Amino acid sequence: MAMTLEDFENAFPVRLExxxxxxxxDAFNHVNNVTYFRYFESARIAYFEACGLFGxxxxxxxxxxxxxxECQYRRPVNYPDRLxxxxxxxxxxxxxxxxxxxIFSQTQQALTTEGSGRIVLLDYNTNAKVEPDAQLLARIAELQGQ
Structure with missing residues (x-):
């Protein structure tokens, strides 16, 4: 079953256009594959801002x-479009x-791309990995409606 915009909005609590x-x-007249990682980065940063990680x-x-x-390309995206x-x-x-x-294309009204990232919490003073604390876990649960 194809994902609708409503499905997309329900699946992703942090979204940007x-x-x-x-x-x-690129030379093949679609968005270059590297660009999708920039799109993911923008969403990742928006999520981090929403849960207070930068502060x-x-x-x-x-x-x-x-x-x-990682990234799975489902459908090519072309200019002009809004995602x-x-x-x-x-x-x-x-x-x-x-x-x-x-990534959901407004022109195609379809999910075009999926991806994931493994995020590690790091103490930048010691370069040691750190476990998420209760405050962060609560903010993530709140963002995701859990």
Whole structure:
């Protein structure tokens, strides 16, 4: 079954709208594969801002770092288009979480791209991994309607 915009909105509690830029196109007349990781990054940062991770890094030195990422291209995206890019947490792990991303094309009215990233919490003062605390876990649960 195809994902509708309503399904997308329900699946991704943090979303942002991005225009496809002409310069993001490649020689095959679709958005270059590297660009999708920039879209994911924008959603990741929006999620971090929504759950207060950047403020924590400033006050405690503890913040997120991307440990790995992947992308599944479902449908090509072309200029002109506007995209909804979303992020959600899929799995809490000992030292961080798995974050999932989706890209929904307004022109195609379809999910075009999915991805994920493993996020580790790091004490930037010591470079040691840190477990998520209760406050962060509560904010993630609140964002995700749990």
């Amino acid at each position: 991005l225009p496809v830029q002409w310069g993001e196109m 924590r890094k400033e006050s405690s030195g503890i913040g997120p770092i991307l440990a790995s990422t 909804w890019v979303g992020a959600r947490i899929g799995e809490i792990q000992r030292f961080g979480f798995i974050q999932h991303y989706g």
